Amino acid sequence: xxxxxxxxxxxxxxxxxxxxxxISAKNDGIENVMAAAWVGLVGNNKVMAFIGPQAFTRRLVxxxxxxxxxxxxxxxxxxxxxxxxxxxxxxxxxxxxxxxFYQEEFDLPLVEGCAGWLVCKVIPNxxxxxxxxxxxxxxxxAWSDDxxxxxxxxxxxxxxxxxxxxxxxxxxQFYAIGKGTKFNxxxxxx
Amino acid sequence: xxxxxxxxxxxxxxxxxxxxxxISAKNDGIENVMAAAWVGLVGNNKVMAFIGPQAFTRRLVxxxxxxxxxxxxxxxxxxxxxxxxxxxxxxxxxxxxxxxFYQEEFDLPLVEGCAGWLVCKVIPNxxxxxxxxxxxxxxxxAWSDDxxxxxxxxxxxxxxxxxxxxxxxxxxQFYAIGKGTKFNxxxxxx
Numbered sequence: 395x396x397x398x399x400x401x402x403x404x405x406x407x408x409x410x411x412x413x414x415x416x417i418s419a420k421n422d423g424i425e426n427v428m429a430a431a432w433v434g435l436v437g438n439n440k441v442m443a444f445i446g447p448q449a450f451t452r453r454l455v456x457x458x459x460x461x462x463x464x465x466x467x468x469x470x471x472x473x474x475x476x477x478x479x480x481x482x483x484x485x486x487x488x489x490x491x492x493x494x495f496y497q498e499e500f501d502l503p504l505v506e507g508c509a510g511w512l513v514c515k516v517i518p519n520x521x522x523x524x525x526x527x528x529x530x531x532x533x534x535x536a537w538s539d540d541x542x543x544x545x546x547x548x549x550x551x552x553x554x555x556x557x558x559x560x561x562x563x564x565x566x567q568f569y570a571i572g573k574g575t576k577f578n579x580x581x582x583x584x
Numbered sequence: 585x586x587x588x589x590x591x592x593x594x595x596x597x598x599x600x601x602x603x604x605x606x607i608s609a610k611n612d613g614i615e616n617v618m619a620a621a622w623v624g625l626v627g628n629n630k631v632m633a634f635i636g637p638q639a640f641t642r643r644l645v646x647x648x649x650x651x652x653x654x655x656x657x658x659x660x661x662x663x664x665x666x667x668x669x670x671x672x673x674x675x676x677x678x679x680x681x682x683x684x685f686y687q688e689e690f691d692l693p694l695v696e697g698c699a700g701w702l703v704c705k706v707i708p709n710x711x712x713x714x715x716x717x718x719x720x721x722x723x724x725x726a727w728s729d730d731x732x733x734x735x736x737x738x739x740x741x742x743x744x745x746x747x748x749x750x751x752x753x754x755x756x757q758f759y760a761i762g763k764g765t766k767f768n769x770x771x772x773x774x
Contacts, residue, residue, distance in 0.1 A: 404754075410621050411751040411759060412602015431600050434624015436634055436716055444626055468765075475767055522712070526626055530716070548753050561601040561751075561761060563738050564594075569601060571751060572762025575658075577665055 404546035405536035406438045408510035413559035418462045419454035425503040426451045429478030450482035459516045464508040469556035510538040594736035595726035596628045598700035603749035608652045609644035615693040616641045619668030640672035649706045654698040659746035700728040
């Protein structure tokens with residue numbers, strides 16, 4: 395296994411399968427991580443993340459202008475639920491249960507063991523942020539675990555099931571990504 | 585099988601598993617349907633859809649103020665790829681290959697055979713629409729195929745595999761949603 399950079403023009407594909415994510419951020423030496431199911435794509439180079447007003451991570455994003463969207467996998471699902479159920483505001487040692495690491499180019503914490511990571515630079519928009527809790531970000535860095543995402547494609551079929559992406563429903567219920575199929579497809583834009 | 589209304593405060597869960605979608609719209613008697621992988625949630629009652637400037641469907645959304653996000657399934661994947669590869673502008677008989685139906689409450693075409701449908705009423709925002717091709721919509725109606733979504737939850741495990749949601753990667757490659765797991769989970773917001 396190794397963590398490889400993803401070409402920026404294909405990084406959107408990490409999110410296009412619709413996984414549940416975690417958002418991390420850092421400001422003034424303080425790191426935090428939250429669970430996030432409401433993260434979408436804005437075309438092939440931008441991300442839109444819903445970060446509610448009660449989220450401690452939101453302050454770090456507002457101050458630093460950056461956030462990381464990462465894609466946890468089946469073996470991390472308990473950690474995702476833990477992150478989603480606890481706030482740094484009430485549980486300041488929250489992050490001791492969420493192992494973090496850094497890449498050289500960015501002073502931003504990444505969650506260990508995920509399948510992919512996207513660094514997003516906030517494109518400020520007061521109305522979206524204040525009225526709708528939406529933070530748009532340009533994708534400025536990306537990496538993947540090359541066992542499951544390489545050459546711009548997810549390739550789950552020959553990897554352990556515990557590395558599959560997770561897709562949250564509600565109340566602790568989730569689905570892993572499943573069986574792959576490939577159509578011969580001529581005219582597409584991808 | 586029957587198509588059942590979904591409680592509006594749980595309809596977001598149709599999209600929370602991150603499926604590839606189709607967007608339909610209608611104006612002045614003209615119907616159209618497009619494939620859409622860039623549709624996300626804005627909290628638990630709103631949707632954000634990327635609809636590019638070249639999409640014929642966009643004109644229908646702009647004029648009518650409504651769109652429908654629907655969730656196709658494995659058996660429909662060729663139709664989704666067909667919809668994504670052809671524009672109404674060049675192929676005016678495009679919709680003859682995409683069977684549509686109507687519910688009583690809304691004059692909006694729904695694609696037959698999907699697992700879920702969400703009617704979205706556009707919340708106008710000129711900057712998002714013009715600069716970012718984003719159309720925010722409030723969820724004002726929703727239905728599901730009760731074989732796979734009922735009581736506010738996806739339940740794929742006892743349904744045919746061909747009714748699983750699809751999650752597009754690129755170039756004709758997609759994954760179906762896979763195995764479900766349920767954690768005992770106390771403190772969550774869901």
